[in-house]
Amino acid sequence: MASKRLLLLPGDGIGTEIMAEVEKQIAVLNDVAGAGFETETALVGGSAYDAEGAPVSDATMALAQAADATLFGAVGGPKWDGVSYDKRPEAGLLRLRKEMELFANLRPAICYPALADASSLKREIIEGLDILILRELTGGVYFGEPKEIVDLGNGQKRAIDTQVYDTYEIERIARAAFDLARTRTGKVTSMEKRNVMKSGVLWNEVVTRVHREEYPEMTLEHELADAGGMKLVKAPKQFDVIVTDNLFGDMLSDIAAMLTGSLGMLPSASLGAVDAKTGKRKALYEPVHGSAPDIAGTGKANPLAMIASLAMGLRYSFAMIAEADALESAIAETLEAGIRTGDVMAPGSTEVGTSGMGDAVAERF
């Protein structure tokens, strides 16, 4: 892979602060390991709206399409609550996902041993947890049309969102799930609401067929999304790979992340299809947490999820497995050494700020 072009989109709120800590790790990769990453930075979200009039400009879209990987911080905040629906910060992220066709969103829910006590769950329930939520990211109710508010007169409005899934969209995410399961325990749990939604019926049918025809050696289980959510809370370790649609994936992956007690630590990867000609795939890496406007600018944000997102990028976009492992180990060692940001502070640990945490990881990387 000749070029290693990274687009950095820090975004809003704590995005800028945590992205600065990623840049420290990239510097280590370049200086020490001669990795040769070239980075470029652009605006996204509310800050892009303020400066460029859109939550992601066409120029930035072009940069993202051309980059080997995009690192994304976070978007949104009360400052932009009044902005029109089309220009709201989140629209920038959704445009990136849709136009880059990043249909496969990998959200690992891992419980870092050093942080097990930060969970609201009992230690034995989450200690050692390592599951992967695979969320479909370019379909469903996020993008289906019609999506509109109609004025019915007499003070009545009607709001409509449309959940749409085509066979091919379910096939490709199902394959991604089984391919990932192959590198893990081989078990996939598919979640939908087939008892209420036609999209759930089709989802169930297609995942079942892909399993039978293409991955018969793997284990496939089905759960209704509500029952699956309950099982996640009760005994999350029973799962390995969970594959689900865009909206259920949004809910379930956030809940899974919170279970671990390690929300500020959890990265995600959004991947497109592998291009048959170039062998490359479009990709965007972002933390699971949001822009945390309440602590933005205070230097207190936890940059580990953002740094772990870089590690996912090394693994999935650049096949730099050793480097990805090393960066993930550096994060775990930093935590084991008792170095903590405020969100995961524990008695006996040493509290550091965003920058201190980035330095601590870079030292161990």
Next chain:
Amino acid sequence: MASKRLLLLPGDGIGTEIMAEVEKQIAVLNDVAGAGFETETALVGGSAYDAEGAPVSDATMALAQAADATLFGAVGGPKWDGVSYDKRPEAGLLRLRKEMELFANLRPAICYPALADASSLKREIIEGLDILILRELTGGVYFGEPKEIVDLGNGQKRAIDTQVYDTYEIERIARAAFDLARTRTGKVTSMEKRNVMKSGVLWNEVVTRVHREEYPEMTLEHELADAGGMKLVKAPKQFDVIVTDNLFGDMLSDIAAMLTGSLGMLPSASLGAVDAKTGKRKALYEPVHGSAPDIAGTGKANPLAMIASLAMGLRYSFAMIAEADALESAIAETLEAGIRTGDVMAPGSTEVGTSGMGDAVAERF
């Protein structure tokens, strides 16, 4: 209130067994307190499909429309997995909800002190938890049209579900939320995904207006449904009344129920509007748990959620507040006495079956 006509719809799986325990409590009410309840029993779900060709017959619908309250067990099971979408067991429940216009679904998530240790969450996080999820039950993606699977040719199908909300539907559930909050701490949290869904935009707008114009003295907060789900898992006691749409309500109320560790104990009430002429409202009461086909017929099912559903019925349909309180106390006392079904068994407690549990409550009622 002259008539006290109760329709009993036990349904499938453990439904029959747990409904029998409700009948014991009704007998206490009639024999000891002369309450004068008249009951009638009919089929619903898979058992109705088997016997009558539909998951709820027109005759049963008429009984439900005429009754003062309906007690519903649970429906569904693997036996009916192959049944067509229109005739599946759940369709019976959905028809009851829709045709009776039971738009307000009250799902209390209460942690019984005696059961706090059964939760996967740390005791201090859930001990004393008492929140109420108010789920909109007759709109949204459950009922919106189009809802279909279209054959596109070339092996491709397209599944469509439609999320629709009109202003009046949001207004009435918002009012229900504030009315309930008035009897509690006065705080309502509204959850939607306004950053992604137009229905979330309208939901937020209407709830905000109803609050400002009609309930300015109450506290209203808004959460995105994914972030709200995370907060539920992290610190559920920060909430009091949560109001949300049909699908988010399905997910969030199940998760809240599981948090408490008391799933087998949690009832729900589905209420229609109060009729201006008669002062009555249509109502259906059902446990939050499902039909548990795996333990059906073994006499092990926990009947407490079903019995607690009767207590909600006494409270909301018959204004029998003292009796409702007494029945709820009987449940709590039974648990305090260490009498447990297998699902909530703990060291030092006495294990009983479904019938033993029903008797134990009836004795204390």
